Amino acid sequence: MALTRVLVVVLAGGAGSRLELLTEGRAKPAVPFGGVYRLIDFPLSNCLRAGIADVWVIQQYSPGALSEHLANGRPWDLDRSTGGLMVVHPHQGDKRGGWHQGTADALWRQAPMIREFGPEALVVVSADAVYKLDYRVVVDEHLRTGAAVTMVTTRVAKGEAGRYGVVQVDVDGAITDYAYKPDEPATDLVTNEVFVFTPDRVLDLLDELAEGADDEVGLEDLGDDVLPQLVEAGQAREYRFDGYWRDVGTVQAYWESHMDLLEAEPPIDLDEPGWRIQTQGGRFAAAAVHGGAEVGNSLLSPSCHIGGLVQDSVISPDVRVEHGATVRDSVLLHGVVVRAGAVVVRSVIDHGVEIGADATVGGEGDITLVGGGVRLAAGQQVPAGGRYPEPSE
Numbered sequence: 001m002a003l004t005r006v007l008v009v010v011l012a013g014g015a016g017s018r019l020e021l022l023t024e025g026r027a028k029p030a031v032p033f034g035g036v037y038r039l040i041d042f043p044l045s046n047c048l049r050a051g052i053a054d055v056w057v058i059q060q061y062s063p064g065a066l067s068e069h070l071a072n073g074r075p076w077d078l079d080r081s082t083g084g085l086m087v088v089h090p091h092q093g094d095k096r097g098g099w100h101q102g103t104a105d106a107l108w109r110q111a112p113m114i115r116e117f118g119p120e121a122l123v124v125v126s127a128d129a130v131y132k133l134d135y136r137v138v139v140d141e142h143l144r145t146g147a148a149v150t151m152v153t154t155r156v157a158k159g160e161a162g163r164y165g166v167v168q169v170d171v172d173g174a175i176t177d178y179a180y181k182p183d184e185p186a187t188d189l190v191t192n193e194v195f196v197f198t199p200d201r202v203l204d205l206l207d208e209l210a211e212g213a214d215d216e217v218g219l220e221d222l223g224d225d226v227l228p229q230l231v232e233a234g235q236a237r238e239y240r241f242d243g244y245w246r247d248v249g250t251v252q253a254y255w256e257s258h259m260d261l262l263e264a265e266p267p268i269d270l271d272e273p274g275w276r277i278q279t280q281g282g283r284f285a286a287a288a289v290h291g292g293a294e295v296g297n298s299l300l301s302p303s304c305h306i307g308g309l310v311q312d313s314v315i316s317p318d319v320r321v322e323h324g325a326t327v328r329d330s331v332l333l334h335g336v337v338v339r340a341g342a343v344v345v346r347s348v349i350d351h352g353v354e355i356g357a358d359a360t361v362g363g364e365g366d367i368t369l370v371g372g373g374v375r376l377a378a379g380q381q382v383p384a385g386g387r388y389p390e391p392s393e
Contacts, residue, residue, distance in 0.1 A: 006052050006139055007119035007199075009110070010043050011103050012127045013060030018250045021371030021387060022350055027059065028249070029127035030066040032333050032351070034261060034270055034277075035301035035316045038069050039248065040127040041279045044076040049275055050136035054083045054117070057127075058106050060090055060099065075278040088113075102220035108206040119199055124222070126193035130257050130268065131245040132275060133194065138239045142196040148235035149202065149227065151175060152194035154245045163247070164190035165223045167231075167238065175236040180223030189238075192245050195222070205229060244268040255348055255367045258314045258331045262297050287315075292323055308338070316351075325355075330362070339378070346384065356380060361388075 016028025023031065029040035040057070047055050055078055059066060072078075073085030088110060090099055100106035107114075107124065114122065121139045133152065142150035153167055166185045168177040179186065209225050219225070230236045244267040248254040260267055270277045287300040290307040298310050301317045308325035316334045321327055324340040330347045338344060339357040347362035350372035355361060357378045362368035366385030370376070374389060382388045 004139060004143065005118065005120045006054065006123060006136070007114065007117055007121075008043070008047050008052055008055045008123040008125065008135065009107065009114075010040065010055065010057045010125055010127050011106055012040060012057050012066060013063075013100065013106060014126075014128075015061045016128065016249065019254065020251055020391065021369050021389075022251070022254070022348070023062075024371060025062055026065045027062050030062075030069055031248075031254075032316060033130065033248070033254075034258070035299050035314055036281060037270065037277055037279045038066075039130075040066065040069070041075075041277050042130055042132070043125045043127050044073075044078070045275075045277045046125075046131075046133050046135055047078075048076045048278060049132070050134045050139075052123075052135060053078065053080055054119075056086045056088050056110070058088045058100075058110065060106075063087075063089070069280050071280055075280050102222075102224070104206060104209070104219040104222045104224065104226050107202075107222070108210050108219050111203045111206060114199060115203060122197040122199045122202065124195045124197065128249050129192060129245060129247045131192070131241075132243065132268065132272075132277075133241060135194070135196075138194070138196050141239055142198075142237075145173075145237050147237040148198050148233070149230045150196040150237050150239050151191045151227070152241050153189050153238045154192045154241045155188050156190055158185060158188040161185035161188050161190050163249075164192075165227060166190050169238050173237050173240075174234070175231050175238055178223075178228050178231040178236070180221070180228070191223075191227075192241060192247070194241075195227075196239075201235070202226065202230075251348060251367050251369050255331060255346075259312070259329070261299060261314060262312055290323070293321075308340075333372075347382075362386075 012029040016023035078085035096109040162185050166179045167175050246257040248257050285303045288305045293306045294309045296311045299314045303317045304315050304319040306321050307323040308321045311328045313327050313330045318335045319332045321338045322340040325338040326343045328345045330344050332349045334351040336349050337354045341358040342355045343360045345362040347368040349370045352373040354375045356376050359376045359380045361382045363384035368386050370388045
């Protein structure tokens with residue numbers, strides 16, 4: 001029996017404004033995670049696990065760092081002579097040209113190419129969550145049921161459900177109601193931004209909606225019209241996902257997911273034999289823990305140098321924590337330097353930051369965020385929950 005022709009489209013063009021300083025100058029899928037990874041590594045590694053070799057990444061916002069990371073797709077076995085990884089950019093020259101205004105709009109603008117490719121199943125995913133899922137299993141279930149769309153669903157805390165598409169389902173898995181980011185969620189069951197579509201059905205619907213859409217606004221997101229119409233037509237089903245899934249689209253969630261990695265038995269193993277999260281990377285020297293250093297319950301990436309106290313933290317490559325410095329409950333991205341006597345607590349520090357001697361960043365309370373490439377002077381203080389530099393109005 002021939003394998004189903006599957007196309008995965010990764011929607012990687014969003015600005016990710018809820019990550020604040022972390023997405024100034026980089027697309028959200030390019031945001032580092034877990035020391036050596038990027039957020040886009042998760043859907044690409046899921047494709048590798050599923051044996052899916054045709055993957056398109058739709059870019060738009062600040063694509064430079066993401067394009068550099070994707071390179072030729074080799075870490076995910078996507079460097080193929082035929083098929084493999086294709087990076088799709090906004091274009092001009094036809095009625096579908098221009099900037100897309102949301103996920104549905106992005107898909108509609110690429111519809112002619114998708115039709116030409118001719119997949120039997122179209123998998124559409126975002127790149128801002130941490131999870132492991134075999135997309136091929138979801139495709140098989142989608143084809144078995146004959147649905148127009150299969151939405152992968154998961155349960156979240158009810159107070160967070162309003163950030164997502166909230167669904168209600170009947171006993172056999174049919175989705176009976178869908179509400180996009182409702183003010184008062186009816187359930188705690190949400191879509192986790194993984195959808196399998198029957199291609200012609202969704203592309204025809206996108207064309208119909210585009211005819212009546214405002215030219216200035218476009219089609220916006222899939223949750224605005226596309227998914228509600230498929231649910232109303234009785235053509236939507238769920239695939240329940242009970243594993244670890246964390247949307248890291250806010251600074252708080254990003255920090256919390258890193259803290260999850262430090263548990264005695266982490267809820268997700270990024271280096272699990274047979275299902276490692278793959279990433280683009282070069283050669284790194286070993287991490288170094290120098291005399292007098294203290295390290296507890298932390299992840300240390302290659303090429304970091306630790307001379308001070310590091311506790312309950314995730315340390316990325318090329319980070320330096322000098323003797324007498326303290327880092328607790330924090331996430332330090334590539335190339336951060338923490339000078340002697342400085343204290344960093346409950347903070348996310350972006351790449352290339354230098355924290356001067358005896359400076360204080362964060363404290364007990366909300367998560368503190370320091371943007372990339374800045375230098376904090378000796379003795380400078382950034383309070384708990386603060387932002388440095390302060391966001392421009």
